[in-house]
Amino acid sequence: MRLGADHVRVRVPATSANLGPGFDAIGLALDLVDDLEVHALGSPGVRVEVTGEGAGQVPDDEQHLVVSSLRAALDQVGAPQTGLHLVCHNRIPHGRGLGSSAAAVVAGIIAARGLIAEPEALADDVVIDLAASIEGHPDNAAPAVLGGATLAWKDASGFRAIGLSVDPSIAPIAIVPPTHLSTKAARGVLPATVPHADGAFQAGRAALLVEALGRRPDLLLTATEDRLHQEYRRSVMRDSLALVDALRSRGVAAVVSGAGPTVLVLARAFGGGASTDADEAIAAVFGGAMGGWRVLPLAVDRSGATVELGSPSSR
Secondary structure, three states, X not given: OOEOOOEEEEEEEEEEEEOOOEEEEEEEEEEEEEEEEEEEEOOOOEEEEEEEOOOOOOOOOOOOHHHHHHHHHHHHHOOOOOEEEEEEEEOOOOOOOOOHHHHHHHHHHHHHHHHEOOHHHHOHHHHHHHHHHHHOOOOOXXXXXXXXXXXXXXXXXXXXXXXXXXXXXXXXXXXXXXXXXXXXXXXXOOXXXXXXXXXXXXXXXXXXXXXXXXXXXXXXXXXXXXXXXXXXHHHHOHHHHHHHHHHHOOXXXXXXXXXXXXXXXXXXEOOOOOOEOOHHHHHHHHOOOOOOOEEEEXXXXXXXXXXXXXXXXXX
16 A cells, blocks of 8 residues: 555544443534644654644654554555654644544544545544544544444444434534543543443433434433433532533433533524523523633534645645
8 A cells, every 4th residue: 555645634523422321332523623734754753733722732743643543544554654744723622521532543544544545445434443443432433433423332343333313403512611531530430330220221211312313302301311420420520410410400411521521412403593492501500600611502513524635735
């Protein structure tokens, strides 16, 4: 496999995993995107420039997730390694449960797709399997690749995913706290086993969530109930779970986004406009004092990660 291009532009969306009961399986792409440019250099080495989220905090060498993932993808298809100049404009908050690491991993693999002469070697199913293998689970990687809502799983052939229908009235709102939390810390408080009754409850709610997302958004409050992970995480994100409780008590389908601490609201837009059925509840809970929290009205990103060839002259 040879390289076929020396400059690509990549766009990759934020994602929210779990959506309540769909632990490590269901995810949703959000229209909050990172934009990247990758130049293949004629000389060895790596240069990384980052603006926006994570600037001055993420590695600027081979340890950068985009770089290491791009190299893993080149190795996967037998393409030669190359010097790299990576330019990132990041909008996805880091350490907030909005899939920033999955976005970086997917961006690197998709960039490799654009650089190689036979991009079909990194088809979506290959990208999902490789990204999920790097991440350890597919719930963020799958919607980052495919867009929309996805259901992902692992079988003997590796990680796989399919798209799910999302009703056009669903209007996600991310409520982002000023503090961050590592996925490792959030997973560290989960028990090794759960009661059988909770497992049965979770299976029913996860099945209902698929129907609620696609055809019955009026059922989202019930469909986003969870007994598998959120309550166990209360000790490491008390403010987030208190916000979830306050919103749900007002009839709003609020969940912890991924490993948190962002809270995701699956609201419904009024008549296709900017207002949603959750706006008043969110305003009432905060009472005008945001305390560093950011309310981000978003939409469902339906395209997923994209790559296009850049102009060689722009290097």
